Amino acid sequence: MSHAMPLEAERLSNAIAKERSIEWLGAIALLAVIGAQLAGVLNSPPDRDMGHLQKIMYVHVPSAWNAFVAFFVVAIASLLYLWKGKEQYDLVAASAAEVGTLFTGLTLVLGSIWGRPTWGVWWTWDPRLTSTAVLFLIFVGYLALRSFVEDADRRAQWSAAVGLLGALNVPIVYMSVKWWRTLHQMQSNPSTVDPEYVVGLRTNGIAVLLLLIYFIVKRYRAARMERLSEHLAESAALEGRRA
Amino acid sequence: MSFSHDLRRVRAIIWKDLTTERRSKAGFNAVAFLGVLILLLFGFALGPDAEALREAATGALWLAILFSGVLAFNRSYQLELDGAALEPLLLYPAPRWTIFAGKFAANLLFVLLVEVIVVPVAIILFQVKSLAGWAPAMGVMLLGTIGFVALGTFYASMASRSRAREVLLPLLLFPMLVPVLLASAEATSSLLAGNPMQDAGAWVKLLIAFDVIFVVASFFAFDHVIEV
Numbered sequence: 001m002s003h004a005m006p007l008e009a010e011r012l013s014n015a016i017a018k019e020r021s022i023e024w025l026g027a028i029a030l031l032a033v034i035g036a037q038l039a040g041v042l043n044s045p046p047d048r049d050m051g052h053l054q055k056i057m058y059v060h061v062p063s064a065w066n067a068f069v070a071f072f073v074v075a076i077a078s079l080l081y082l083w084k085g086k087e088q089y090d091l092v093a094a095s096a097a098e099v100g101t102l103f104t105g106l107t108l109v110l111g112s113i114w115g116r117p118t119w120g121v122w123w124t125w126d127p128r129l130t131s132t133a134v135l136f137l138i139f140v141g142y143l144a145l146r147s148f149v150e151d152a153d154r155r156a157q158w159s160a161a162v163g164l165l166g167a168l169n170v171p172i173v174y175m176s177v178k179w180w181r182t183l184h185q186m187q188s189n190p191s192t193v194d195p196e197y198v199v200g201l202r203t204n205g206i207a208v209l210l211l212l213i214y215f216i217v218k219r220y221r222a223a224r225m226e227r228l229s230e231h232l233a234e235s236a237a238l239e240g241r242r243a
Numbered sequence: 244m245s246f247s248h249d250l251r252r253v254r255a256i257i258w259k260d261l262t263t264e265r266r267s268k269a270g271f272n273a274v275a276f277l278g279v280l281i282l283l284l285f286g287f288a289l290g291p292d293a294e295a296l297r298e299a300a301t302g303a304l305w306l307a308i309l310f311s312g313v314l315a316f317n318r319s320y321q322l323e324l325d326g327a328a329l330e331p332l333l334l335y336p337a338p339r340w341t342i343f344a345g346k347f348a349a350n351l352l353f354v355l356l357v358e359v360i361v362v363p364v365a366i367i368l369f370q371v372k373s374l375a376g377w378a379p380a381m382g383v384m385l386l387g388t389i390g391f392v393a394l395g396t397f398y399a400s401m402a403s404r405s406r407a408r409e410v411l412l413p414l415l416l417f418p419m420l421v422p423v424l425l426a427s428a429e430a431t432s433s434l435l436a437g438n439p440m441q442d443a444g445a446w447v448k449l450l451i452a453f454d455v456i457f458v459v460a461s462f463f464a465f466d467h468v469i470e471v
Contacts, residue, residue, distance in 0.1 A: 082467055137418035144414050150404045154471040158401045160417060161464040165394075168460060169419055172453055176422035179445060180429060 032207035040200030060110040062208040071102025077168035078160040090156035093125035095219035104136040127178040138166040256345025278311035278361040301432040302368035316399035343465040376434035386450040387427030397461035
């Protein structure tokens with residue numbers, strides 16, 4: 001593909017030049033998160049068993065939801081890349097994977113912090129917690145693959161396949177971990193959520209979704225610049241050889 | 244370019260890979276003994292209590308298979324790369340899936356042969372007493388191995404051609420194999436304990452579903468991955 005490179009670089013630099021600032025989205029997302037957090041914390045009554053510890057739910061659950069949104073984006077973008085072969089799909093997948101991994105990590109840490117006072121342990125082999133950890137590791141593998149492969153076509157093609165297979169495995173991992181727990185007669189306690197908390201959860205979910213979109217767009221733009229610099233470095237090297 | 248031609252190509256690749264292996268034997272011996280070594284180490288880690296060993300037997304066996312078998316997959320491409328043979332292999336006018344099918348089948352035979360050595364050693368070291376359901380347990384082993392080898396062969400086609408291949412393959416492969424590990428270990432131990440089939444039945448279905456999904460997915464994805 002090296003012969004098409006200057007064109008590709010030109011297309012990228014045009015796209016970068018046309019970028020409009022999205023800091024307004026970041027500001028809205030930040031305000032939404034602060035507002036939704038305040039509303040959630042102030043409006044909901046303390047939980048019968050957990051008291052005010054329950055408030056961590058408003059960060060934990062929205063980040064888990066949005067991590068799944070991010071991985072859904074990875075799967076779709078990977079599929080589109082394999083189908084159409086356009087570089088921007090690869091960059092979208094990579095950006096969403098990075099942000100999704102961040103949110104999954106956040107979910108795990110927050111779950112652990114929540115688990116300590118309520119369950120008395122930092123970690124429990126609960127199906128959701130365990131399969132989230134496996135998902136986290138699948139996408140750490142995805143990011144590791146990206147960082148270990150220099151050739152851009154190769155990186156895009158390979159990580160699309162890995163991202164797709166990883167997404168395919170998510171329901172199977174969840175099911176297997178769930179059976180593994182239930183066959184040991186240690187059902188995890190499904191927490192029924194009171195309607196009083198649902199509103200707070202949903203508004204926080206949407207606020208974090210805005211944040212997720214902002215992060216992905218920012219990361220996508222950075223990835224585009226990285227690609228441009230790769231293209232320019234490559235063509236500079238080729239020029240040098242010709243001279 | 245009929246299907247029977249394709250099958251002949253698959254057979255040729257299986258034959259080529261297995262002959263290379265048979266003539267050197269270095270790979271097989273190393274992998275099989277690593278498997279035995281891992282079993283011994285698990286024995287030391289778990290202590291000499293016979294009951295605890297028996298409880299952990301199937302889990303330890305599966306980890307020994309995963310940790311030793313994973314070394315076979317990169318090797319199967321490394322031999323091609325060392326001899327600059329992958330490019331010519333791709334230049335042959337044949338569909339790409341035949342390459343994957345050949346490598347998959349050769350690796351499957353390789354890992355099954357490793358299991359022929361590692362499984363009896365596990366039974367002896369971990370003092371497994373009852374072998375009530377040994378026949379269906381072997382079926383479970385085969386199903387688990389198919390899933391393991393399909394994904395291993397697929398991921399190795401990338402990992403072997405990247406920097407840091409030794410660490411990249413297990414990093415990509417092992418999280419994907421969580422369902423295989425759980426299903427195989429649980430089904431095998433409930434079968435060996437002589438539990439009724441219904442306990443193992445759900446796991447066997449899960450294994451079959453996993454195998455079908457990922458054998459098909461890796462056949463399709465291999466085309467895209469080997470091209471670049």
